[in-house]
Amino acid sequence: MFSALSAQKEGSSLLSRPASEDQDQGPVFERLSLAYSPCSERYKVGERSFSRQYAHIYAARLMQMRPLLSERAQQKWGSEVLIKRLCDLQTAEQCCIVGTLFKRMELQPSILREISDEHNLLPQPARAKYISETDELILEDELQRIKLEGKIDRNKCVTGSVIAIYGAERNDGKFTVEDFCMADLPPQTPRPVLSSDRFVLLASGLGLGSSHADSMLGLQLLIDMVTGQLGDQGEQSGAANISRVLLAGNLLSQSTQDKDASTKPKYLTKKTQAGSVEAIRLLDELLLQLVASLPVDVMPGQYDPTNYTLPQQPLHRCMFPLSSVYPTLQLASNPHIANIDGVRFLGTSGQNVLDIQKYSSMDSHLEILEETLRLRHLAPTAPDTLGCFPFYQKDPFILEECPHVYFSGNATTFGSKLVKGPDGQEVLLVTIPEFSSTQTACLVNLRTLECEPVSFSAFSANDDEESEMNISH
Numbered sequence: 217m218f219s220a221l222s223a224q225k226e227g228s229s230l231l232s233r234p235a236s237e238d239q240d241q242g243p244v245f246e247r248l249s250l251a252y253s254p255c256s257e258r259y260k261v262g263e264r265s266f267s268r269q270y271a272h273i274y275a276a277r278l279m280q281m282r283p284l285l286s287e288r289a290q291q292k293w294g295s296e297v298l299i300k301r302l303c304d305l306q307t308a309e310q311c312c313i314v315g316t317l318f319k320r321m322e323l324q325p326s327i328l329r330e331i332s333d334e335h336n337l338l339p340q341p342a343r344a345k346y347i348s349e350t351d352e353l354i355l356e357d358e359l360q361r362i363k364l365e366g367k368i369d370r371n372k373c374v375t376g377s378v379i380a381i382y383g384a385e386r387n388d389g390k391f392t393v394e395d396f397c398m399a400d401l402p403p404q405t406p407r408p409v410l411s412s413d414r415f416v417l418l419a420s421g422l423g424l425g426s427s428h429a430d431s432m433l434g435l436q437l438l439i440d441m442v443t444g445q446l447g448d449q450g451e452q453s454g455a456a457n458i459s460r461v462l463l464a465g466n467l468l469s470q471s472t473q474d475k476d477a478s479t480k481p482k483y484l485t486k487k488t489q490a491g492s493v494e495a496i497r498l499l500d501e502l503l504l505q506l507v508a509s510l511p512v513d514v515m516p517g518q519y520d521p522t523n524y525t526l527p528q529q530p531l532h533r534c535m536f537p538l539s540s541v542y543p544t545l546q547l548a549s550n551p552h553i554a555n556i557d558g559v560r561f562l563g564t565s566g567q568n569v570l571d572i573q574k575y576s577s578m579d580s581h582l583e584i585l586e587e588t589l590r591l592r593h594l595a596p597t598a599p600d601t602l603g604c605f606p607f608y609q610k611d612p613f614i615l616e617e618c619p620h621v622y623f624s625g626n627a628t629t630f631g632s633k634l635v636k637g638p639d640g641q642e643v644l645l646v647t648i649p650e651f652s653s654t655q656t657a658c659l660v661n662l663r664t665l666e667c668e669p670v671s672f673s674a675f676s677a678n679d680d681e682e683s684e685m686n687i688s689h
Contacts, residue, residue, distance in 0.1 A: 243449060245456035247510060248414050250662075252460070254546065255553040255560075258612045259527035261605055270599045272608030274376070275358065277593070278316050280614055281378040284399045284592070285314045289380040292397050297382070302360035305385045313391070315355040317377045319370065321575070323348050324601070346575055347371050355381060355391065366393035371577035372587075376596035399592035401637030404618035408558035410663040415458045416556060417442060417659050417670075420517070420565065420625030423652030424502075425495030426469035434655040434672040439502060441670070443509040458659070459557075461506055464625030464648050465517020465550055465565025468495045472519065492521055496535050503539035511544040515552050517565035517626065525603040526567065526595060527551055527612065551594055553619070559662045562615075563623035563646075568595040570626070571602045581647040582631045585624055589615070589635065589643060619643060621660055626650050630658055632667040 286299050289312045298311040305311070323346040353370040354361050364370075366383060383394040422435060440446040444455040472492040506512045516522040516531050523529055530547035533540040548554070551564045569584045575597060578584050588594060594613040598604035604613075618641045627647035635643045644665045649656045656671045 243453075245444065245453050247456045248412075248459045250414060250459045250557040251555075252511065252546075252557075253555045254548065255555060256549045256551070259549040259551055259553075261527065261529060264605070266606060268606040268608050270606050273599060273604070273606060273611055274316055276607065276609060277376075277611040277614065278314075278357065278378055280611060281399060281592070282314050285378065285380040285397070286312075288397050288399055289314070289382070293382055293395070299380075302355075302357050302362055305362075305391075307385050307387060310382070310384050312380055312382045313355060313357070314378070314380045315357040317373050317375060317379060318354045318356055318361070319373060319375045319575070320352040320354060321346055321348070322350050324575070344574070345577075347577060363390045364393055365390050368393045368396055369577075374572050374576050374597050375600045376593075376598065377591050378593070378596075379591075398590045400590050401635075401639070401641045401643065402592055402615050402618045403639070404620070404637070404641040404643075405560065407620050407642070407665070410557065412663065413457055414557065414662050415659045416460045416462060416561070416662065417458050417657055418462050418464060418623060418625075418646060418648045419651050419657035420464035420627075420648040421466040421650030421652050422463070422499070422502075423469040423650070424467060424498050425472040425492065426652060435502065435651065437672045438651075438657055438670075439505050443505060458510065460511050460513070462513040462552075462561070462563075463515060464552075464563060464623065465515050466519050466626050466650070467499050467514070467517065468492055468519050468521070469652065470519050496521065500536045500538045503536060503545065504542075507539050507542040507544040511546060513546045513548045513552065513554065515548050515550045515563075515565055515625070517550065518567055525605055526598055527605070528565075551613075557662055559621060559665075560617070560619045561621045561623070562619035563621075564594065564625065566624050566626035567602060568597070569624045569647075571595075571597045575601060580631070581624055581627045582633050582645050585622060585645045585647065586633070586635055589622060589645070620665065621646065623648055629654070630656055630669040632658070634665065 289299060290297060293312065300311045300313060302313060302315065323343065351370055353364045353368065353373060355364055364381065379396050379398055381393050381396045383392045385391050419438065437446065441451065441455060442458055442461060444452045472495050503512060514531060516528045520531065521535070522531055528550040530549050533547060536545065539545050551562065553562050568588065569581050572584050573579065578587065588596065592615045594615065595602055595604065598613065618637065621644045623646040625648045627649050630649045631647040633645045635645055642665065644660065644667060646658060646660065646667050648658060651657060655673055656669050658667055658669045660667045
């Protein structure tokens with residue numbers, strides 16, 4: 217792992233006498249260059265029209281997923297299983313149905329309830345989760361819908377998931393579920409055998425523009441470590457094995473979002489500058505230090521200056537006059553797919569995971585990542601509770617090829633897990649912690665698919681006077 221590569225080498229102490237001009241200045245560590253190909257064309261939005269109905273994306277999703285789930289159902293329950301549409305159901309007949317889940321939730325926020333504020337009614341309190349015991353689970357296809365009961369956890373399910381259920385319809389018109397299955401992991405291209413360790417650094421939630429000065433010190437330490445300006449020869453030789461940096465969203469802080477700017481009178485905002493302007497300038501200066509040394513992928517997030525709806529388009533190059541000169545700066549979309557030395561990376565800035573966390577009983581980001589992987593869909597809750605474009609021919613969030621590394625940004629804590637699929641697929645799940653609050657990034661070894669956190673703790677107002685700066689792998 218990276219910590220072993222960066223171990224202090226003998227005779228390379230930082231306290232040794234500096235070399236004179238006539239002597240050798242020490243070893244030079246060449247940074248590995250990796251083959252890279254972006255694969256995010258499916259997330260580039262051409263015509264940005266909102267004149268279509270969102271029902272089209274559900275129809276396209278079900279049409280794409282139906283053959284996959286029918287095949288998976290026959291593998292699980294036998295080739296003789298009856299696969300029917302809802303309109304062909306017969307009472308008490310055992311069969312399989314493929315459809316889209318819809319969860320009716322009383323606590324789900326509604327624009328109609330927000331409008332009721334005008335009638336002096338108390339607004340709903342903010343909640344961390346919107347599930348309750350009165351929730352109802354419904355399955356629908358192109359023509360009909362039916363209520364579900366039985367062996368299916370309604371609290372864990374979310375609206376928009378396409379699954380296959382097995383059971384029978386009762387006399388009261390409800391469907392009793394005996395078992396269900398998901399599409400599971402898609403086909404995967406074999407991972408190449410690499411001869412040496414090479415690392416990709418993942419970080420998210422830099423939170424520039426906030427008032428936390430200690431996070432800026434930790435961020436500068438991170439940049440110095442990656443560029444080889446921190447530590448002795450052991451640290452520098454380890455840093456040479458970091459071949460790429462991927463920044464997964466929320467580069468700017470939430471405090472840079474001025475939600476009242478559109479409603480303020482013009483004369484009050486005439487000579488004021490948006491909070492994001494200074495934060496973008498700072499981001500450009502930090503990126504300049506990185507791209508001068510190695511390639512960097514920059515994904516937008518919830519608080520960054522791009523479109524709000526998924527898929528978020530890349531940040532515009534004109535915002536980075538210093539760093540955009542370098543060809544090593546890769547402005548990516550959210551979600552983002554890339555092949556790095558034959559290892560396929562797929563991930564988001566975390567909006568899809570945080571949204572599922574609100575509308576289900578799942579709390580672990582790793583569990584939610586695995587669930588979306590087995591559903592074979594990146595964002596099942598879009599467009600119900602997560603904003604997205606009204607696609608009508610094809611749902612771009614369906615996973616057609618299995619990644620080797622599947623990540624999500626802006627998590628509360630770091631986590632990693634190796635998941636195996638039914639056909640031998642191996643996927644490393646990674647939850648990237650928010651750097652501004654945890655001072656932690658993570659490193660993925662492309663050779664072994666192992667992941668470890670790298671933490672930078674700096675001085676803070678709450679620390680004791682005797683506390684020290686610490687960098688740990």
